[in-house]
Amino acid sequence: xxxxxxxxxxxxxxxxxxxxxxxxxxxxxxxxxxxxxxxxxxxxxxxxxxxxxxxxxxxxxxxxxxxxxxxxxxxxxxxxxxxxxxxxxxxxxxxxxxxxxxxxxxxxxxxxxxxxxxxxxxxxxxxxxxxxxxxxxxxxxxxxxxxxxxxxxxxxxxxxxxxxxxxxxxxxxxxxxxxxxxxxxxxxxxxxxxxxxxxxxxxxxxxxxxxxxxxxxxxxxxxxxxxxxxxxxxxxxxxxxxxxxxxxxxxxxxxxxxxxxxxxxxxxxxxxxxxxxxxxxxxxxxxxxxxxxxxxxxxxxxxxxxxxxxxxxxxxxxxxxxxxxxxxxxxxxxxxxxxxxxxxxxxxxxxxxxxxxxxxxxxxxxxxxxxxxxxxxxxxxxxxxxxxxxxxxxxxxxxxxxxxxxxxxxxxxxxxxxxxxxxxxxxxxxxxxxxxxxxxxxxxxxxxxxxxxxxxxxxxxxxxxxxxxxxxxxxxx
Amino acid sequence: xxxxxxxxxxxxxxxxxxxxxxxxxxxxxxxxxxxxxxxxxxxxxxxxxxxxxxxxxxxxxxxxxxxxxxxxxxxxxxxxxxxxxxxxxxxxxxxxxxxxxxxxxxxxxxxxxxxxxxxxxxxxxxxxxxxxxxxxxxxxxxxxxxxxxxxxxxxxxxxxxxxxxxxxxxxxxxxxxxxxxxxxxxxxxxxxxxxxxxxxxxxxxxxx
Ligand code: SF4
Numbered sequence: 001x002x003x004x005x006x007x008x009x010x011x012x013x014x015x016x017x018x019x020x021x022x023x024x025x026x027x028x029x030x031x032x033x034x035x036x037x038x039x040x041x042x043x044x045x046x047x048x049x050x051x052x053x054x055x056x057x058x059x060x061x062x063x064x065x066x067x068x069x070x071x072x073x074x075x076x077x078x079x080x081x082x083x084x085x086x087x088x089x090x091x092x093x094x095x096x097x098x099x100x101x102x103x104x105x106x107x108x109x110x111x112x113x114x115x116x117x118x119x120x121x122x123x124x125x126x127x128x129x130x131x132x133x134x135x136x137x138x139x140x141x142x143x144x145x146x147x148x149x150x151x152x153x154x155x156x157x158x159x160x161x162x163x164x165x166x167x168x169x170x171x172x173x174x175x176x177x178x179x180x181x182x183x184x185x186x187x188x189x190x191x192x193x194x195x196x197x198x199x200x201x202x203x204x205x206x207x208x209x210x211x212x213x214x215x216x217x218x219x220x221x222x223x224x225x226x227x228x229x230x231x232x233x234x235x236x237x238x239x240x241x242x243x244x245x246x247x248x249x250x251x252x253x254x255x256x257x258x259x260x261x262x263x264x265x266x267x268x269x270x271x272x273x274x275x276x277x278x279x280x281x282x283x284x285x286x287x288x289x290x291x292x293x294x295x296x297x298x299x300x301x302x303x304x305x306x307x308x309x310x311x312x313x314x315x316x317x318x319x320x321x322x323x324x325x326x327x328x329x330x331x332x333x334x335x336x337x338x339x340x341x342x343x344x345x346x347x348x349x350x351x352x353x354x355x356x357x358x359x360x361x362x363x364x365x366x367x368x369x370x371x372x373x374x375x376x377x378x379x380x381x382x383x384x385x386x387x388x389x390x391x392x393x394x395x396x397x398x399x400x401x402x403x404x405x406x407x408x409x410x411x412x413x414x415x416x417x418x419x420x421x422x423x424x425x426x427x428x429x430x431x432x433x434x435x436x437x438x439x440x441x442x443x444x445x446x447x448x449x450x451x452x453x454x455x456x457x458x459x460x461x462x463x464x465x466x467x468x469x470x471x472x473x474x475x476x477x
Numbered sequence: 478x479x480x481x482x483x484x485x486x487x488x489x490x491x492x493x494x495x496x497x498x499x500x501x502x503x504x505x506x507x508x509x510x511x512x513x514x515x516x517x518x519x520x521x522x523x524x525x526x527x528x529x530x531x532x533x534x535x536x537x538x539x540x541x542x543x544x545x546x547x548x549x550x551x552x553x554x555x556x557x558x559x560x561x562x563x564x565x566x567x568x569x570x571x572x573x574x575x576x577x578x579x580x581x582x583x584x585x586x587x588x589x590x591x592x593x594x595x596x597x598x599x600x601x602x603x604x605x606x607x608x609x610x611x612x613x614x615x616x617x618x619x620x621x622x623x624x625x626x627x628x629x630x631x632x633x634x635x636x637x638x639x640x641x642x643x644x645x646x647x648x649x650x651x652x653x654x655x656x657x658x659x660x661x662x663x664x665x666x667x668x669x670x671x672x673x674x675x676x677x678x679x680x681x682x683x684x685x
Contacts, residue, residue, distance in 0.1 A: 006478050006483050006486070007478065007482075007483060007486030007487055007489075007490055008487060008490050009487050009488075009490055009491040010487060041665075044665060044666075045665060045666045048665070048666045048667075049662075049666050052666075059602075061507070062505070062506045062507045065504060065505040065506035065507075066506045068504060068505070068506075069504035069506045072502060072504060079492065079495060079496075081488050081492070082485050082488045082489050082492070085484075085485070085488070086485070095649065100480075101479075101480040101481040101483075101484045101485075102480060102484075103480050103483050103484055103487075107480055151673075152663070153661045153663040153664070153672060154661075154663035157663070170662065170663055170666060172663060173666070176665060177664055177665060180664060199664040199665065199667050199669040200669050200670075200671065202664055203661055203664070203669045203671060203672045204671065206672060206673075207671070207672055207673055210673065211587070211673075214673070215583050215584060215587060228648070230648070231648035231649060232649075233648055233649070239659070239660050239661050239662060239672070240659055240660065240661045240663075240672035240673050240674065241621065241659040241672055241673035241674025241675075242672070242673045244617070244621050244653065244673075244674060245621065245673055247617075248617045248618045248621055249583055249618065259484065259488070266643065266648045267640070267643060267644065269643050270508075270638075270639050270640030270642075270643040270644070271506065271640075273639050273643070273654075274639050274640075277603075281662050283530075283656070283668075284526065284530075284602065284603040284604060284656070285600070285603035285604065285605045285639075285654065285656035286656065287530075287655065287656050287657050287658070287659055287660045287674070288653065288654065288655060288656075288659070288674060289652075289653075289654035290617075290651075290652070290653055290654075291651065291652040291653075291654075292651050292652075293648065293649045293650075293651070296610070296650075296651045298580065298616065299610055299616045299617055299618075299651055300616075300617055300618070300651060308484065310484045310487060310488075313488075314484070314487035314488050314490070314491045315491070317488060317491035317492065318490070318491035318492075320495065323491075
C-alpha cells in the first residue's frame, strides 16, 4: 500500500519553502495598494519593459509561429516527461555529471546541503534561481551553518535589504534607485560613502562587492532555464556575468532544476532562445547565455551535480488542463502586462511565483486549498495569454482552478470586482454613469473585451460599488 | 522506493490515462534567414546589432587584424592581455604583454587587462557572438575575468538566425553566448552596461 501511495502524484509539502503566503491575496493586496511608492515603482518598471519587449518582438517576422512551436514542444515534453528525464539523466551522467532526484523541497535541500558539506565549504555563491527560492534553500543552508551569497544584482538588493523578491525576472522591481543606494550604503561594509544613485554607480558597487566572493568560493548553486534531454546540456540565461562566474569558477557546481525544465532536443534551443529574451527583458538577446554538459576536463567545475526536483510538479502534471502551467519558461511577461500585478506587486501573491503564472502555478503546486484566493487574483482580462511566449492559456486555468477553490463567495466577489474595475477605469466610469455599476458584465462590453465574454466567467455583479470597496479597504490599511 | 523511482512513478501515474503522444509537428517558424551565412548585408546587420548593445565594432581587412587588435588594446591602456593557446600567432598584439593561457589561476586572470579570442559563430539578427572553447577561444574563464574582451569574427561565421547558430554548434562543448558587454536591467529596468563580466566588448569583423 505504502509503495502505491509513494508513487502517486503529490503536492509540495507544508512548512518548507516559499509557495504559501502568510495571508490571503486580498488581505496582502490591500496593504500593497496603500503603498504609493511601490505602485509608482511598479508602474514605471512594467511600462518600460512592455515598450521594450513590444519593440523587439515586432522585429521577429515569425513570432506567432515561434510561440506555437514553443507550446508544441512543451506539450510534447510533458507527455513524455518520465522518459525525457531518464534520457537527460543518462546524458548528464555519461558526460561526467551526477544526477540526484528530489521528491520535494526537504529532500532537495538535504541533497544540496550534503553536497556542500562534502565539498568542505561553508559558503556557496548562487545564481538567481526560482527553484531554489521555491524550496527555501537559503534558509536550509543557513540552518546548516552554510552562508548563501546571492550574486544577481536584484537578488543581492533583496538579500541585503532583508526583503523578499517581488518579480520573477527583476526581484527588486519594487525598489527604486534611491532605495537601492540606501541599502548598499547600509549593508556593504566596503562601499564608498560617496556612492550616488546612478544605476551605473550602483552596478559598479555590486561588482566590487562580489569580486572576492567569485574568486574564492568553492561551490556554486544555480538553476537552469533549459536542460536538453538529447545531449545533457544545461543552459542558464543571464545578463550580468554573475552566472558565468558561478558556472565557471568554482570547483563544484550544483544545479537545482524543476523536472519540467527539460526540453527534448538540441534544436529546440533555437526556439526558446528566441522567445525568452524578447518576452523577458525585452532584448533581442540577453548579454550572456551559458551552456554546459557534465564536466569539461580542464574547463570549469570538475564536480557537476544536477538535482531534479518534483515538489508538487507531479500533481500539476496530473491535471490535464492544469499541466500547461508547467510549460512556463519564467519570462515574466505575464506579470508585466497584468493590471492586478501592476497595482499589488509580487509580495501580495505570497509565493515565489507571483503574477498571473503564480496565480495558476502556486495553487496547483500546493493544492488549491493552500492558495485558495490566488485563482481570484485576476480580472480575466486575457493580457497574460496574449503576452505569454509559450501561449499558456492562463485565463482558462484561472477559471478551471476557481471551480476547485473553496473560496468564500464574498471575498471572491470583492476581489474580482476590484481587479476587474482597476483594470478598466474608464469602462468603470462609463458603466457607473450608465447603471450605477453592477451590470458591467455581458454582451454589451466594448472591444477588445467583447471577444472574451463568451469564454470567460465574468465576475458576478458586485454587491457594492468599486468606490465603496476601495474606500473601505483603503481606510483599513 | 528511492527518490528517483518515486519521482518517476509519480510522473507516470500523473500521465496515466493521458492520450498517447503525438509527435510534434515541425512548425512553421524560420529555420534560417533570407540571406546565406557571410552575406555582406548580414555582416552589416551584425555590426548594427552589436553597436546597438554598446559593443564596439571594427570592420577591417584580414591583413589588418593584428594592427587593429593592437590599436584597441593600446587605446584602452591595456598593459597585459591573455590569449588562448590556439589564437593565430599573427594576431598576438605586439605592443602589449601577451600571456598565453596555460591553466592560469583565476587571480592571475583577474589581474590582466584584456583578452583576445576568436569566435565559433555569430548571429546577425541578435548581435550575438558564441564561443565554444575551441583552441582559438580557450577556457570559458579567460573571456570572463579581464575587463576588456576583443573578439575576432570572420564573415563565414556570421549566420542570420538563432536556429542556424544552434545547428552549427557542437552539443557537449561548453558554450558562451555573448550579446554586448555585461549588463543589468535590475535597477528600474534600465539596461546598464558593466557588472561582473567584461565591461568593454570589441568585435573585429574581418573581410575574409
Ligand atoms: S506564464 Fe508565460 S508569460 Fe508568464 S512567466 Fe511563464 S512563460 Fe512567461
